[in-house]
Amino acid sequence: MKGEIYWMFGEILIAETQNEGKFARYREERADGRFTDRLKINLQTGSLTINNIRITDSGSYQVINKDSKTKLKIFNITVYARLPVPVISRDSSSSGSNCVVSCSVMNVSHVSLSWYKGKSLLSSISVSDLNIRLSLPLECLDDSYSCVVNNSITNQTQHLNTDVCHMCSDCKCTFTEAVIRLVLSALVGVTVVAVLVYDIRSRRDEQKIRSDIELNTLDSAGC
Numbered sequence: 331m332k333g334e335i336y337w338m339f340g341e342i343l344i345a346e347t348q349n350e351g352k353f354a355r356y357r358e359e360r361a362d363g364r365f366t367d368r369l370k371i372n373l374q375t376g377s378l379t380i381n382n383i384r385i386t387d388s389g390s391y392q393v394i395n396k397d398s399k400t401k402l403k404i405f406n407i408t409v410y411a412r413l414p415v416p417v418i419s420r421d422s423s424s425s426g427s428n429c430v431v432s433c434s435v436m437n438v439s440h441v442s443l444s445w446y447k448g449k450s451l452l453s454s455i456s457v458s459d460l461n462i463r464l465s466l467p468l469e470c471l472d473d474s475y476s477c478v479v480n481n482s483i484t485n486q487t488q489h490l491n492t493d494v495c496h497m498c499s500d501c502k503c504t505f506t507e508a509v510i511r512l513v514l515s516a517l518v519g520v521t522v523v524a525v526l527v528y529d530i531r532s533r534r535d536e537q538k539i540r541s542d543i544e545l546n547t548l549d550s551a552g553c
Contacts, residue, residue, distance in 0.1 A: 335394060338393075340389055343359045345357065345369050347376070386409075411437075413480070415488050429494075433465075435461075441457070441480060441481045443463075446475070446476050447475055472492065
């Protein structure tokens with residue numbers, strides 16, 4: 331490494347190198363205490379290592395030549411926390427046969443929270459708040475639903491457990507399938523009614539024909 335350098339975090343001096351005769355060393359500055367005992371400079375390359383990195387270490391870092399005061403390099407760094415697994419629960423607004431499922435994630439920032447059915451995106455919100463919640467009304471549950479929380483580098487997924495809502499026995503269908511089943515049931519009902527009506531009319535017609543035959547027979551015998 332040629333010459334002495336400063337390492338800056340924003341406008342704060344956090345470390346510097348010093349040449350003393352044949353020896354070189356670095357000194358950690360403790361202006362605000364945030365990097366105390368966590369920094370180390372490579373005296374050969376001038377690179378900076380930050381141990382136990384934190385979200386609060388996000389920001390702009392600059393390398394400045396001590397003599398010329400020129401900026402040698404600028405780094406913009408964003409540190410992300412490990413994402414928690416989302417929590418899926420039945421929402422308090424659920425009532426009757428309508429099941430509202432809520433997915434929530436706590437203590438996160440700058441993330442997106444999304445509902446998927448298979449690989450299809452149903453709904454999504456992107457926020458910078460620490461606590462977020464996204465609800466989804468479902469007519470019928472199945473295990474193809476999943477909730478995903480993600481940032482620009484990683485994600486966590488939670489799949490829906492159908493035990494969350496006890497809506498009906500053996501109910502594992504999509505909304506479309508439920509509608510189809512309802513239509514088919516209605517058609518079957520109409521068909522049954524039509525068959526019954528036809529059967530009743532046929533019996534009445536048959537009885538009438540028999541009565542007419544019997545009357546004609548009696549009239550012939552009388553004559």
